[in-house]
Amino acid sequence: MDATYIIGELLTLAAMAFALSMDAFSVGLGMGMLQLRLRRIAVISFLTGAFHVVMPLAGMMIGKVLSVHFGNVAVIVGGLLLIFIGGTMIHSSFHDNKDKSFIEPYGIGLIIFCMTVSLDSFSAGLSLGIFGARVLVTVLLFGFASTLLTMTGLLIGKKFQNLFGTYSELIGGSILIAFGIKTLLLMI
Template sequence: MATIHFNDFTTIFMMALALGMDAFSVGLALGLQQLRLKRIALIGFTVGIFHVLMPFIGIILGSFMSTKLEGIAVVIAGILLCGIGAQMIFQTFQQKSKQVLAPAGFGLVLFAISVSLDSFPVGLSLGLSGAVAFFILIIFGIVTCSLTWLALLIGRRANHLLGAYSEVIGGSILFGFGLLLLF
């Protein structure tokens, strides 16, 4: 069994922070919706799970596919974020109807996938096996889950300060991140 030195752990932790920052940024925008604490917990946990699953799938498929799938993953993530952001913006101008893509059910899965797709090529490039790969994946999940919770809680607090404009601001941020990924 491989041992992990402090420098290795620092590198892994910094990589996890880098991968989790998109979930943090998007989580800030999503947190501007009126979310209950139970929903926030579920969202963070789901995003953390996907940040474990995506690199795991990447490790299984192997590094030979990384160049082909990396561009596709970014495009898909951009389209998903633009769609979620546009839905949030348009929902603000409608009567209080049911959300088309709420952070629950299928909408939650789409959100988790969109912020986790960038970890897929990381898994492809890691090419590790055994206990060390498991350790890295768990760190990715824990860090991303924590960052998502923090962002959602900050966004939730900002929602109380911004009121009705919070949905438009959050949707605009998500749409902007989507455009940034696409272009």
């Protein structure tokens, strides 16, 4: 494989990982207002990262099966899925959803938080499985980005409260829509 192609794929996957982790960052900003201890911030961040590894991995496995059976139709569906996920993120950035920011980060509340912010990674994993993306690289980038952005959001939220939340989801959704459109244009 050409080195330029590999670098392009890595940059694309890194941008997607960043975009999909923006909701964890946003929710972390709000949750950071709870004045969590650093140990709790680390637990929340690493568990969120683990969910961002498991969810896209499951999606990629299902996506690979779909691509074998449905070919180009699956690629189109994958592009539309990315556009849908991005649109959903943008839509939620314009609606004040207080409940999402104040899930208690303990016990079942922590699991619900991690599951909620990683659901879009499952859908993206489904699309990436259809496209045949590199599994290990993808899940490691998703896990790393979500761990880092969750921790960053919690720490910033602890200091500055909910300053950037809306804009980060808006940016993340826009990036996913751009990748979805790029995918559909490549089919033409």
